[in-house]
Amino acid sequence: MRRPLILVGSALLAVVSEAAVVQGTVAIPEGFEAEIDTTPSMWLIENGLVPIAPPLEDPRTRMVVVLEGGEAAAAAGPSATVTLRDMRLDPRVLPVTVGTAVDFKNEDRSVHALYSPGDSRFAAQPQAPGGLRTHRFDRAGAYEIRCKEVPHVRGVVLVLAGGLFALPQSGGGFRLENVPAGTYTLRVWYAGDFIHTQAVEVGAGDAPSAQIDVTLAARKAAKTP
């Protein structure tokens, strides 16, 4: 269970023109523990020769920035794609709107059998290398995707009822286009929960875009390696 998070967000009010582009950066403060998607082991020992490197994957790439309220309404995309590659899902988190059909492509060299524990309609089916499987998500929610063949293959399809959303890149940068003027609520979803909320006002103006800095609060990871 994830602990309730106390989020302290510093919001930078942006006054932008109509249908502006909102850009921003999600900053991770010191004390922010990322969720390491790993399995338990008996031993985890430092090698004693080379310093331990940070996690190979920036935890912000598993976050979703959502802009809700105002006139923001993302149209349901016709489709989205998740690729099975190097024994993992890419992207690990996929935000979509309700009604979007998601393609799961197996570009690995081994068979996978994806399924969603919370959705009986998305049951495990063997998927050979090169195979494609499509599933439409008709209800909002966070759908965990797992593989029967390779246990560590895990991901999430975050199905949103509306609003605008973006996946931060490695480094935390994100970009939202075609944002109408108005007052919005910016929320950050991570590891099953919305961990940050702040108010954003997008006004009419000459500036084509605005910069929003999102600073997350420190948090403890539910699982440690």
Place this chain on the structure above:
Amino acid sequence: MWLSKIWFAVTAFVAAAAVAFGLVVASVASGEADREQAERLDRAQDGAHLLLKVNIRSWIDEVARLSTDAALTDGAENFGHAAAADAPFIHDSVQARLRALGEKLGAELLIAVDAGGKVVARVGEDEGSYGDGLIGYPLVEAVLRGYRRDDSWGVGGQLYRMAGSPIPSRTRERVVGGLIVGDRVDDAFTKSLEARLGSDIAFFLGGKVVAQSLGSPAIFSLPARIEENRDTLRKQGRTPALELEAGVGRYLAVVAPVVGEAAELDACYALIVERRTAGGFAALLGRIGRDDVAWGSFPWLPVAGGLVLALVIGIAAMVFEVDVPLRRLLDESRDVAKGISGKVNDAALRGRFGSIGRAINETIERLSRAKPGQRDIGAILGSSAGGELTATGRRGATLSNVLPALGSTDRVPTPPIGYPSPLLSQQPSGVVRSLSSPLSSPLSSSLSSSRSSSPVAPMGAELSGAVAAVEDSSLLEEEAAAEEDALEAALLQIYREFIDTKKRCGEADVVAYDRFAEKLRENRRQLMERFGCKDVKFIVYVKEGKAAVKASPVKA
């Protein structure tokens, strides 16, 4: 005989209680043994976890030592930057090195990856392919960050214990790749664990047995039991003790998940011990060993003492209630049969023996009242009382022949048969009584052939110390038959006196009349031959607190 009955009831109750206690104890012991075995299994599971942890740690250290191999370092460092044409050469050289290391290490699965998680080379499963990415594996990701760690993989239906170590650059500044080594879990591995744990062990993957040391078909029923206890296994990290059966084999097993990624594929292991307590009481008896019944561990003395005490109490109750009154009744009956006593002393007899005595007395009294029936006393007593009284019966017939002679003399009234003589009963205890008085009757006349004080001759063993003397009689002219009858009557009179004296002296033994009379007859004959006397005089007296008979020849 209430005491005996109560005692038997108490004994039966104690025996039933002991049996019930034994059965209950067997049941309790069986349950306790099950609990002990379950606890033993829990401890064994803890021990197995620790052993597996120590085992994989040594495996990690071995892999870490090999991960600094120069060929691996060069291969991992160059693979990511190599031109497509060079990749096969790098793969081949690294694979050759992996193969050599694998033989040295005894590992079935070896994989070398570069810093990006791409496979440089592999040995074992799918060893012809390379270049694919394994970055998604937690083990690979941790290794590429610089950690040494373990894991468990399910590959191709087999369970592997995995260990990984980063491959550092030659300058030790960064991680250029990782060495991943897998050891397949097989029966040999389970045997080695069994030797250390003292319990059988089996490994499962995806509901199938992949390795085991038990060698019993019972193991194949365990996956279904594991599935039944899946929730407990997840929540508590182990199952309760599960019972297994196959033929005559009965086992208990505790199941715990394998640590690592394979746990997601239902990989688990089971510690198994033979269940020895099944069968209840019989099995409990079968488990009794020499140590259990040794002097030091079992209270043999109290048990033996209790047994002896129970026997003594039971026998004492039977003796007190049966043997003593029966013997007393027998003695009383013999006395009646021999004419020593007129009736059975039924007041001294307890319970039903007293009833028997009273019945005998009533019979005697009825017979004594009916004179015509006197001749039949001997026959009646003889037929009802057995061997000793049979002789009395014969004697009774002889006595009956004597009675008319006694009655005709009118000198000494002979008491009715079965009642003590007034003469004898009036004699004070311990006083020597001679036969002179009774033998002044026709009886004594029949015995006496002369009156003289002759030397005293010793008698036999039973009548040791006794010396006989026979008073002379004036009735020698009697007919031989009458003389014999008179002699018999006199002997009987002496016998009565002798027995009476013995009683007064407190002597319990009884001398049979036939033997007594035969002895006296023989003694009389010898004295008469020896001293040429006509008769012998017998005197009953007390010698050293015991009744004795003295015989004296009568010459006159």
